[in-house]
Amino acid sequence: MKTPPVQGTSGDLIKEVSTLVNHVTGIELGHRQAHMVESKLVRRMMDLGMTAAEEYHAYLRDNLKSELPALVSLLTTHHTFFFREFFHFEYLEKEALPKLIEQLRKEGRRTLKIWSAACSRGQEVYSLSMCLHNYLRQFAPDIGYEILGSDVDPESVAFARNGVYRWDEVKEIPLAYLASHWARGTGEIADFVKAKSSIKLPCAFEVVNLFDMAAKVSGRSFDLIFCRNVFIYFSQDQIKVLMNGLMNYLQPEGYLFLGISESLGGTQLPISHLGQSIYARKKATQPASQPRSAPAANIPPPLSSPAPIAATKAPPGVTPSRPMTPAAAPALPVSNERPLRVLCVDDSAVILTLMKKLLSPEFGFEVVATAENGLDAAEKLKTHKVDLITLDIHMPKQTGIEFLQTNRGLPPVVMVSSVNRENADLALKALELGAKDYIEKPSFSDLTHRGDEIRMKLRSAATAPALRPGATTLERSFQSSELIRNPENKFRVIVAGLGDLKKLTATLREFRNPQPPTVILIHGSESAIPALAAQLKIGCWTSARLLSEGGGLAINQLTLADMAKSFAEVRRLAFGKRTSILVYGGIPRRFVHELTSWPVSQLVVEELETNVKLIGREPGGHDTHVVPATSFCYLSEAFFSKDVPSGKEAA
Numbered sequence: 001m002k003t004p005p006v007q008g009t010s011g012d013l014i015k016e017v018s019t020l021v022n023h024v025t026g027i028e029l030g031h032r033q034a035h036m037v038e039s040k041l042v043r044r045m046m047d048l049g050m051t052a053a054e055e056y057h058a059y060l061r062d063n064l065k066s067e068l069p070a071l072v073s074l075l076t077t078h079h080t081f082f083f084r085e086f087f088h089f090e091y092l093e094k095e096a097l098p099k100l101i102e103q104l105r106k107e108g109r110r111t112l113k114i115w116s117a118a119c120s121r122g123q124e125v126y127s128l129s130m131c132l133h134n135y136l137r138q139f140a141p142d143i144g145y146e147i148l149g150s151d152v153d154p155e156s157v158a159f160a161r162n163g164v165y166r167w168d169e170v171k172e173i174p175l176a177y178l179a180s181h182w183a184r185g186t187g188e189i190a191d192f193v194k195a196k197s198s199i200k201l202p203c204a205f206e207v208v209n210l211f212d213m214a215a216k217v218s219g220r221s222f223d224l225i226f227c228r229n230v231f232i233y234f235s236q237d238q239i240k241v242l243m244n245g246l247m248n249y250l251q252p253e254g255y256l257f258l259g260i261s262e263s264l265g266g267t268q269l270p271i272s273h274l275g276q277s278i279y280a281r282k283k284a285t286q287p288a289s290q291p292r293s294a295p296a297a298n299i300p301p302p303l304s305s306p307a308p309i310a311a312t313k314a315p316p317g318v319t320p321s322r323p324m325t326p327a328a329a330p331a332l333p334v335s336n337e338r339p340l341r342v343l344c345v346d347d348s349a350v351i352l353t354l355m356k357k358l359l360s361p362e363f364g365f366e367v368v369a370t371a372e373n374g375l376d377a378a379e380k381l382k383t384h385k386v387d388l389i390t391l392d393i394h395m396p397k398q399t400g401i402e403f404l405q406t407n408r409g410l411p412p413v414v415m416v417s418s419v420n421r422e423n424a425d426l427a428l429k430a431l432e433l434g435a436k437d438y439i440e441k442p443s444f445s446d447l448t449h450r451g452d453e454i455r456m457k458l459r460s461a462a463t464a465p466a467l468r469p470g471a472t473t474l475e476r477s478f479q480s481s482e483l484i485r486n487p488e489n490k491f492r493v494i495v496a497g498l499g500d501l502k503k504l505t506a507t508l509r510e511f512r513n514p515q516p517p518t519v520i521l522i523h524g525s526e527s528a529i530p531a532l533a534a535q536l537k538i539g540c541w542t543s544a545r546l547l548s549e550g551g552g553l554a555i556n557q558l559t560l561a562d563m564a565k566s567f568a569e570v571r572r573l574a575f576g577k578r579t580s581i582l583v584y585g586g587i588p589r590r591f592v593h594e595l596t597s598w599p600v601s602q603l604v605v606e607e608l609e610t611n612v613k614l615i616g617r618e619p620g621g622h623d624t625h626v627v628p629a630t631s632f633c634y635l636s637e638a639f640f641s642k643d644v645p646s647g648k649e650a651a
Contacts, residue, residue, distance in 0.1 A: 122160025151207035176464030229259035374403030500584035
C-alpha cells in the first residue's frame with residue numbers, strides 16, 4: 001500500500017531533536033540547519049509509516065533509548081570516500097612514516113598505533129590500512145600497525161566493522177593500494193567487495209563520543225591521529241576542548257591530521273603546524289648540549305592490545321628470532337616537492353583542455369606536452385622529459401594499446417579512457433602491458449567531477465612500484481565482454497553526411513558479430529545513397545540495402561535512407577527498442593530535439609563545438625557522450641551489452 005504524504009514537522013519537534021543530538025554528539029544544529037533536520041525527520045517518519053509530526057513526537061518520547069541512535073545516524077554526516085585528501089597519505093609516506101619508524105626503533109617498539117577518530121563508515125580506516133600495509137612491507141617489514149576506528153554513530157561503526165563496499169566505490173582506489181586486499185562477493189552481493197584479512201585484522205572499531213573520549217581510549221596513546229572533517233560542526237570553544245583531549249592521546253613525536261577546510265586559528269594551543277591541516281606537539285627549545293627530555297608525564301602508556309599483525313607473523317625473508325635492525329632496513333623514500341610533469345595523450349581537444357585545468361601547478365602537476373595519438377606521443381617523448389603519461393585507448397593512427405605494445409621504458413602510464421574498466425579486451429590489456437592504473441572517462445562533461453580521482457591515481461602511479469603478479473585478479477573477477485544479447489530487440493541509428501564517409505567506414509569495420517539492425521540516415525545528398533550501399537557492405541555486415549526497397553530489418557544488416565524523408569519512419573521502426581544513436585559531424589539543427597528526446601536511447605555525438613552548444617554539456621534523460629568518432633563503436637556496443645531490467649526497454 002502506498003504511504004500517504006507526510007505532514008510537515010513542527011518547529012518544536014525539530015528543536016527537540018536538534019537538542020538531543022547536540023547533547024550526544026556536540027554537533028551544533030541551529031536555525032541554519034533546521035531545513036536539513038526537517039527533511040531527514042520526514043524521511044525517518046516515512047520509514048516508520050507515520051504521517052504526522054505529533055505521532056512521531058510521541059513515539060520519540062516513548063522510545064527515546066532506541067530511537068536516539070537512529071537520530072544520531074540520521075543527522076551526522078557520512079559523506080566520505082577512500083583516500084580522501086590524498087596529499088595526507090603522501091605526507092605520511094614521504095615525511096611522517098620515515099621519522100616515526102626511526103623513532104619506534106629507537107624506543108624498541110615494533111607497532112605503530114593509529115586512531116581514526118571520526119571514521120564514519122570505515123573508508124578512512126581501510127585507506128590507512130592499505131597505505132601502511134604496502135609501505136611497511138616495502139620499507140619496514142619489522143614494524144606492524146594497529147588502527148582504532150571510532151565514530152559517534154553506531155550504525156556507521158557496524159558498517160565499517162563489516163568492511164563491505166560497492167565495487168563502484170572501491171575501484172576508485174589507486175590500483176597500487178587496491179591490489180590483493182579485496183575479494184568479490186557472490187550471488188546477490190556480486191556487485192560488492194569485502195576487505196581481506198591483510199587489511200582488516202589490524203583494525204578495530206568502537207563507538208566513541210569525542211566529548212567523552214576518555215571513557216573509551218583512556219590508557220592508550222597513538223603515533224597518528226586522524227580527525228578529519230569533524231571540527232567544521234563545532235564552535236571554537238568546543239574545538240579547543242577536543243584538541244586538548246586529542247593531544248593527550250598523541251605520542252610526543254606523533255602527528256595529528258585534520259580536514260583540509262578546518263582551521264585551529266585562535267585556539268592558542270601548544271602545537272606546531274607542519275603542513276596543510278597537519279599538526280604535532282610543540283617542542284620546548286633546549287640548548288644543543290642538553291639531552292632530549294623524557295616523554296611528558298601526562299602521556300598515557302602505549303596501547304597494549306592486541307598484538308600487531310606484522311610483528312606476530314614474520315614477513316617473507318625475515319627470521320622471527322632475528323628481527324631486522326635499522327641498519328638492515330630498506331632505504332626510506334625521500335620527499336620531492338617538484339610539480340609532476342605530465343604528457344596527456346588523447347584525440348579529444350576538449351579532454352586535453354580539461355586535463356590541463358585538472359593538472360595545473362596549484363595541484364602539483366604541469367602538463368608539459370599533449371599528443372593526439374600514440375605516434376604523436378612517441379615523438380613528444382623525444383623532446384620532453386615527463387614523469388607521467390595519461391593515455392586514451394581509442395585514437396587514430398595508433399591506439400593506446402598499440403602505443404604500450406610498441407614502446408618500452410615508458411614513464412608511469414595511467415589510462416584515462418571511455419572504455420569500461422572491466423573490459424577484458426582493452427582495459428585489462430592496458431594494465432597487462434604496463435599501465436599503472438585506470439580511470440574511466442564516461443563522457444567529457446563528467447571529467448571535471450573526477451578530478452580528485454585522476455590526481456590521486458596519478459600521484460600514486462608516480463611513486464608506486466610496478467604492479468605485482470595477480471594485481472588485477474579482482475579486476476578480472478568483474479571482467480565482462482561487450483557481447484550483445486538479443487540483438488534483434490535492439491536498434492542502432494547512424495546519422496552522417498558524405499563528408500563523414502571515411503570515419504563512418506572505419507567505425508563499421510570495428511563492429512563484431514552479432515549486431516542489431518542498423519539504419520544509416522544520410523543528410524545532404526539523397527542521390528548518392530544507392531552508391532553508398534555498395535561501399536558499406538564491409539566487416540561483419542552481411543548486407544547493405546535501401547529502406548525504400550522494403551523487406552524489413554535484420555541483425556548484421558545495414559539499411560540506408562535519406563534523413564529528411566525517412567526520419568519519422570525510422571523512429572517508428574525503433575519504437576520500444578533500446579536504441580543507440582551515433583551522429584557524425586554537426587547535428588542537423590531541425591532534428592536536434594528529436595534526437596535528444598528519443599526514448600530509451602544512447603546519444604553519441606562527434607566532438608564539435610557546434611554540437612556542444614546545441615545539446616548542452618549535460619542533457620537530461622540520456623546516456624549522452626560528446627566524443628571523437630574513434631570512440632563510437634566501443635560506446636555503442638557497451639550500451640547494448642548492458643543488462644536492462646525487464647520492462648525497461650519500452651519507455
